[in-house]
Structure formats: structure tokens, C-alpha cells
Amino acid sequence: MATAYERVQAARSGKRPSGGYYIDRMVDGFVELHGDRRYGDDPAIIGGIGWMNGQAVTVIAMERGDSIEDRMRRHFGCPSPEGYRKALRLMKLSEKFGRPIICLIGSSGAYCGIQAEQRGQGEAIAENLFEMMGLRVPIISVVIGEGGSGGALALGVCDTAIMLENSVYSVISPEGCASILWKDASKAPEAAEALHLTSYDLHKFGVVEHVIKEQNRTEKEIGAELKQLILDELAQKSAMSVDALLAARYQKFRSIGA
Amino acid sequence: MSLKDTISSILPHSTPAAPAQEPRTCKQCGTTTAYEELRKNHMICPSCGAYYRMHAWERIADILDEGSFTELDKAMQSSDPISFPNYPQKLAQAKQASGLQEAVVCGIGKIEGVRCAVFVMDSAFMMGSMGTIVGEKITRLFEKATAQKLPVVGFLTSGGARMQEGILSLMQMAKVSGAVRKHSDNGGLYLPVLTDPTTGGITASFAMQGDIILAEPHALIGFAGQRVIEQTTGEKLPQGFQRAEFLLEHGFVDLIEERPRLRFMLANLLKLHQKPETPKMTKPFRSLMPERRR
Numbered sequence: 001m002a003t004a005y006e007r008v009q010a011a012r013s014g015k016r017p018s019g020g021y022y023i024d025r026m027v028d029g030f031v032e033l034h035g036d037r038r039y040g041d042d043p044a045i046i047g048g049i050g051w052m053n054g055q056a057v058t059v060i061a062m063e064r065g066d067s068i069e070d071r072m073r074r075h076f077g078c079p080s081p082e083g084y085r086k087a088l089r090l091m092k093l094s095e096k097f098g099r100p101i102i103c104l105i106g107s108s109g110a111y112c113g114i115q116a117e118q119r120g121q122g123e124a125i126a127e128n129l130f131e132m133m134g135l136r137v138p139i140i141s142v143v144i145g146e147g148g149s150g151g152a153l154a155l156g157v158c159d160t161a162i163m164l165e166n167s168v169y170s171v172i173s174p175e176g177c178a179s180i181l182w183k184d185a186s187k188a189p190e191a192a193e194a195l196h197l198t199s200y201d202l203h204k205f206g207v208v209e210h211v212i213k214e215q216n217r218t219e220k221e222i223g224a225e226l227k228q229l230i231l232d233e234l235a236q237k238s239a240m241s242v243d244a245l246l247a248a249r250y251q252k253f254r255s256i257g258a
Numbered sequence: 259m260s261l262k263d264t265i266s267s268i269l270p271h272s273t274p275a276a277p278a279q280e281p282r283t284c285k286q287c288g289t290t291t292a293y294e295e296l297r298k299n300h301m302i303c304p305s306c307g308a309y310y311r312m313h314a315w316e317r318i319a320d321i322l323d324e325g326s327f328t329e330l331d332k333a334m335q336s337s338d339p340i341s342f343p344n345y346p347q348k349l350a351q352a353k354q355a356s357g358l359q360e361a362v363v364c365g366i367g368k369i370e371g372v373r374c375a376v377f378v379m380d381s382a383f384m385m386g387s388m389g390t391i392v393g394e395k396i397t398r399l400f401e402k403a404t405a406q407k408l409p410v411v412g413f414l415t416s417g418g419a420r421m422q423e424g425i426l427s428l429m430q431m432a433k434v435s436g437a438v439r440k441h442s443d444n445g446g447l448y449l450p451v452l453t454d455p456t457t458g459g460i461t462a463s464f465a466m467q468g469d470i471i472l473a474e475p476h477a478l479i480g481f482a483g484q485r486v487i488e489q490t491t492g493e494k495l496p497q498g499f500q501r502a503e504f505l506l507e508h509g510f511v512d513l514i515e516e517r518p519r520l521r522f523m524l525a526n527l528l529k530l531h532q533k534p535e536t537p538k539m540t541k542p543f544r545s546l547m548p549e550r551r552r
Contacts, residue, residue, distance in 0.1 A: 110462075112482040112490045117500060120510050122461030122481035129435035130467050134443065149419070149428060150462040150481070157432050171428040171459075172421045176486075180421070181343075195424045196340045205340075207425055250436045254397065256429040257339070257390025 002166070005189035007198050008174055010166040011146045012108075017219055018077060019046055019061025019104040022144060025223035026230070027052055027059055033090060035082075039119060042083030043074045044111065047090040049099065053231055058094035060087045060155060061104035064145075077107030077145075080116050081124035084154050088128050091135055100138040100234050103155035106145025108173065110154070125154040132157035133253075138237035138245060140230050143167040143199075143208070159249050160233045161208040163199035164222065165215065169207070170197035207256065284308055300517035309474060309517065311454060313356070314363040314380040317413050321521050322376065327367035331398060335359045336391045336423070345422040348384065356382035360391045361416070364399040369411065370525030372532070375403035378413040381455070385417035388460060392420075393430025396464070400437035400448075409447040409528055414465050418458020431463040438467045447531045449524060452479050452502065452511065466510070470527060473502035473511045474520075518548045 002010070010016065023030055023046065030050035035041040047060045064077035079087075087103075094101050110121055132139060141158035147169030163169065172180075174188035177195060181187075196202075199211040212225055237245060283290045289305035296302075300320055301310040312320070318327050335353075338345045353359060361383035367376050377399050379386045396412075403410045419427040441448060450468040454477035461481050465471075473479060480500035488495060498504050505511045515523045 110481065112487055114487060114491065114493055114495065114499070117480050117482060117487070118508050120466075120508065122479075123466040123510055125462035125481070126435070126464070126466035129432055129463055130439050130442075133432070133436045133439045150431060150459050153428055153431055154462075157435070169425055169428075171419045171424055177421050194340075194342055195421070197425065202425055205426060207429060250440070253429060253432040253436055256433060257394055257423075257426050258397075 003189065004168075004192035004195070004198050004201075005174065007166050008146070008168050008188075008192050011106075011168045016106075016145055016166075017223075018064040018106060018145065020063045021219070022104055022142075022223055022226065023048075023050075023059055023061055025220070026227040027057065030059070033093075034086070036085035036089055038082070038085050040080075040082040042080045042086060044077050044079045044107065045083035045087055047086055049090075049094075052102075052227065052234075055231075055234070056097075056099050057102055057234075058090055058099050059102045059104065060090060062107045062145075062155070064107060075111045078109060078111040078148075079107070079151060079154070080111045080113075081119045081121050084110075084124040084128050087155060088131055091132065091139075095135050095137050098137060100140070100238065101135070102230060103139065103141040103158065105141060105143045105147050105152045105155050105169075106167065107148060107151070108146055109148025110151030125150050128154040129157055133249065134246065136242045136246070138234055139249075140233050140237075142226065142230070143169050148173065157249070157253070159237050159245060159252070160210070161202075162210045162212065162226070162229060162233075163202060163208045164226070165199050165211055165213050167199055168192075168197045169199075169202055170195050205256075282310065284310075300520075302517055309454065309476065311381050311415070312413075313382060314358060314378040314413075317378045318363065318365075318367070318376070320517070321411075321413075321524065322367040322369060323371065327365050327376070329363060329365040330402070331364055331395050332359065334391050334395060336389050338422075339390060339426055340422075340424045342422040342424070348422065352383045356380055358383050360395065361386045361388070362392045362395050364395045366402075366408070369521060369528060372409075372525060372528040374409045374411050374528060375399050375406075376411050376413075379415045379460075381415045381417075384420060386415045386460075387417050387420035387427075388430050389420035389423040389427050390430060393427070393433050396434050397430075397437040400434070400441045404437075404441045404444045404446060407444070407446065409449065409531065410441060411524060411528075412448070412450045412464070412468075413453055414450055414456045414460060415453045416456060416458070416460040418460060428459065431459050434464045435467065438464050442467075442469070447528070449527055451515075451520070451524075453477050455479070457481065457483065470513075471511045472520075472523070473505065473514050475502055475514055475516055477502045479505050479511070516550065519550070522547045 027050035065071035065074040174192040286308035287306035
């Protein structure tokens with residue numbers, strides 16, 4: 001069995017597919033929509049609408065980029081406030097037209113910088129948490145890579161949470177944790193164990209409902225299973241009344257640490 | 259009950275690091291001031307005007323009507339939900355150092371006669387970090403406030419989510435946000451007061467979800483840590499970066515209020531949001547407000 005830190009490294013690997021890959025695999029006729037209508041358009045987040053087995057859906061995905069130039073431009077998938085605000089704008093558009101929302105999470109977290117703070121990184125995330133709790137359409141969140149703290153949670157308030165086997169989801173990076181606790185970032189592997197950040201840990205805690213196996217499977221197979229699981233979940237959630245859906249969403253988070 | 263009695267009733271005298279009645283020395287100017295004098299001055303250094311970080315019970319005594327506060331969920335304390343190394347010892351130390359069971363005190367009280375639900379975070383308890391108990395206590399307070407149609411006044415200070423409780427801490431951000439949302443949907447007023455420091459996951463959740471967001475002067479308020487930003491970007495941080503005044507300038511807080519006037523400002527805001535049938539403020543607001551310090 002892989003150690004926690006091996007999974008962290010797998011989740012971060014440059015070879016691991018990012019958000020755009022799964023959009024291509026799962027969504028037909030995807031139309032990317034741009035901009036937060038406030039300040040800018042953040043390429044760390046790809047948002048848009050398309051078809052999933054004949055059903056219209058909204059997809060919001062962190063994208064780390066492929067070439068080095070592309071990765072720099074996309075801040076390695078770390079969203080700025082504009083990214084979270086674009087995501088929220090598209091979610092509200094989705095709510096208006098009764099489309100379900102699929103969020104794909106995979107980057108080290110919210111972008112860390114002077115401009116991000118000036119434009120309210122904390123406020124942007126807080127607003128998403130607040131608004132997503134009340135969105136009247138189903139939300140499915142999938143951690144496909146690294147789920148980095150509050151920056152991940154800003155796309156993670158949902159009705160069903162799914163993790164790919166080798167993805168991780170943590171309150172702090174193992175390096176950050178190790179340097180705070182032991183003043184030594186090289187103790188990240190120990191911190192990764194202590195944080196219990198693997199898909200299996202989170203499933204055990206009841207924070208995520210499903211884990212999709214990756215071992216001995218191709219990316220194509222993983223993508224196909226993910227698509228089927230999302231469709232099943234959407235069918236289930238769409239059958240619920242809006243009130244029941246929102247009550248269950250509240251309860252899903254309300255019960256953690258209660 | 260006076261503050262002295264309140265504090266001595268909750269703090270065992272054997273805890274040396276608890277805010278005892280000993281003189282304190284200002285970190286900014288080095289002036290030592292008698293505790294009673296500091297208390298009368300709202301824990302502001304009389305020499306240089308620097309703000310001492312307030313203990314939760316000092317804040318309650320400073321803001322709420324005397325004898326009006328009833329604490330809720332006071333016995334709740336953290337277990338060690340993910341068996342994190344040395345966490346039980348850290349918790350024990352934090353309890354000793356702060357005289358509190360957890361990093362937040364919640365209850366119902368009155369400000370200038372207006373009944374409200376109040377939570378006060380305390381940086382003396384593991385930097386006010388939010389684990390499952392902090393999240394649970396604040397969630398319960400919002401739920402109670404929603405059921406009883408009470409406004410919520412919160413005094414925030416926190417280094418962020420508590421890493422010793424792993425992902426369960428992170429999820430408290432969503433949990434509290436859900437409760438804030440319900441309170442808001444029910445027409446409830448929420449007034450967060452951001453005090454030094456308010457950072458990380460707290461800023462990225464219920465610090466920024468207030469109807470009107472207040473801050474204390476010069477309080478550090480931000481999402482990412484300053485050292486992390488410097489190390490990540492290699493850029494020099496501008497003067498006053500992530501201070502309350504910086505947030506006001508960029509549009510992320512409604513107002514900055516000085517401590518001697520804070521109680522009156524909160525009372526005024528609470529009364530401005532009361533339903534019309536409840537009694538109006540009798541005296542003109544101005545006459546209630548102490549003069550500005552500078």
C-alpha cells in the first residue's frame with residue numbers, strides 16, 4: 001500500500017491529468033465561459049457548460065496547465081479571487097437555469113500573493129462557501145489531484161464528494177505542517193501521515209462519499225468510471241426536492257465534528 | 259460581578275500564564291502599566307496607544323452589559339479526533355495558558371440592553387485556531403440565534419484552521435458557513451468584529467460573511483501568511499499590508515472602530531436593525547460615543 005506521502009507526490013505529479021482532461025473525457029460540446037464580471041478572468045479555473053449523456057451541466061475545474069508557459073499563466077491551477085468569483089458567477093447561472101454543477105479540484109490551493117490579498121482572497125472563498133450552501137441545484141465535487149485547504153473547499157461545498165484514489169485533501173500542506181510543528185519541511189512525509197489526508201482517510205471520516213480506484217487502471221478507465229458515478233449521483237440528487245437537497249447538504253457538513 | 263470576580267471565578271489561581279492582575283508591559287513601547295489601569299483603558303497602552311490582545315472574558319466584560327452574559331456549551335472540549343502527535347499535550351498547555359476550555363467562548367448577553375448571541379475567540383488558546391469544537395460551538399450559537407431571532411456579534415481572532423485536527427478542521431469552515439447562511443436567510447443580523455490577528459480559514463469563512471464587518475485599528479487581517487507570501491513571490495510587502503486600514507482601503511471591511519467606542523458602535527448598529535416596534539434609542543447617538551482618541 002502506498003504511504004500518505006507517496007500519494008501526495010502522485011497527486012502533485014506533472015503527469016497527472018488536470019481539470020481540462022476530465023472535461024474532455026466526460027463532457028460533450030463543452031463551451032468555456034470566461035471572466036468574473038468584476039475584475040478579470042483567471043485561467044487557473046476553467047468554467048463552462050456542456051452535455052453529459054444528453055444532460056446539460058456546468059463544470060468548474062482547476063487547471064494546472066501543460067507546457068511550462070501555460071503552467072505559469074495558470075498559476076499551476078492555484079485560483080486567484082477572480083477565479084473563485086468566476087466560479088460563483090457560473091454556479092449562479094447554473095442555478096438560474098436548473099443545471100447541476102460539477103466541480104473538479106486539483107491544485108496546491110488558493111494563489112498566494114500580494115494582489116490576491118488586495119482583491120480579497122479570503123472574502124472570495126468565504127462568499128463561495130456561503131453561497132454554495134444555498135445553491136438550489138445539485139453540486140458534485142471531485143478531488144482529482146491535490147486538494148489544498150480553503151482554496152479547495154471553495155469548490156468543495158457539495159451534495160456528494162468524490163476523491164480519486166491517489167488524490168489528497170488537507171487543511172495544510174505536509175511541508176507547511178512540518179515546518180510549523182517541527183521547524184523542518186523535510187519531515188513532510190511524517191506530517192502527511194499525521195494529517196490523514198488520503199482518499200481512504202477522508203472516506204473513513206465521512207468527509208467524502210466515494211473513492212475511485214486508480215491502481216492498475218488507465219486514465220481513460222478512471223475517467224469513464226468517474227463519469228458514470230457522477231451521472232448516478234446526479235440522477236439521485238435531481239430526484240430530491242430542492243428543500244430536501246439543501247437540508248441534506250447542510251447536514252452533510254453539520255455532522256462533521258458534531 | 260466585577261471583571262476581577264469574573265476572571266477569578268473562571269481561572270484557577272494556580273495557572274501562572276492566565277491573565278492575572280499583574281502589571282503588563284507593552285510590546286510596542288515597553289511601558290509597564292498596572293492591570294486595573296489597563297482594564298479601565300480597554301487594554302490599550304496608555305503611553306503609546308497600542309492594543310493588547312484581549313482575553314475572551316476581558317472582552318465580554320468590556321462590551322456586554324454587566325451580569326448579562328450567560329455562557330453556552332462551556333464544558334465542550336476537544337478530543338484528539340485524528341490522533342495527531344502531541345495534540346493532547348498541546349491542548350492541556352493551551353488550557354493552562356488561557357484558563358479556557360477551548361479557543362472560543364459563546365453565550366447570550368446584552369449590549370446596551372439589546373439581547374444578542376455573542377462569540378469571542380481567544381488567541382491565547384492555540385492562536386485561536388478552529389478545530390471541531392470551535393466550529394461546533396459557533397455553529398450551535400448561530401443555530402440558537404436563528405431559532406430565537408437574535409443578532410450575532412462575534413469577536414474574531416484566529417491563526418486559521420487547526421492543523422492538529424486535519425481535514426475535520428477545514429470542514430468546520432463549511433459547517434459554520436452553513437449556519438451563518440441559515441441565520442442570514444432567516445433575516446438575522448451578524449456583526450463580526452475582526453481583531454488582531456484574523457487570518458487563514460477564518461478570514462476565508464465567517465470573518466467575511468458579516469452583514470456589516472467591523473475591525474479594530476491596525477488588526478492584522480488576511481488569508482495567506484505574510485512570510486509565506488514573501489517566500490512564494492519574492493516580493494516585498496507594501497507598508498501596512500493586511501492591516502485593518504488596508505482592508506478598509508480595498509473595500510473589505512465596513513468600518514474601523516476604536517475600542518473605547520466599540521461598545522457604543524455595536525449598540526447603535528444593533529438598534530438600527532431592530533424591528534420598528536421595539537424601543538428606539540432614547541439619547542442621540544453622538545452623546546453616547548466617547549471622543550475619538552486621536
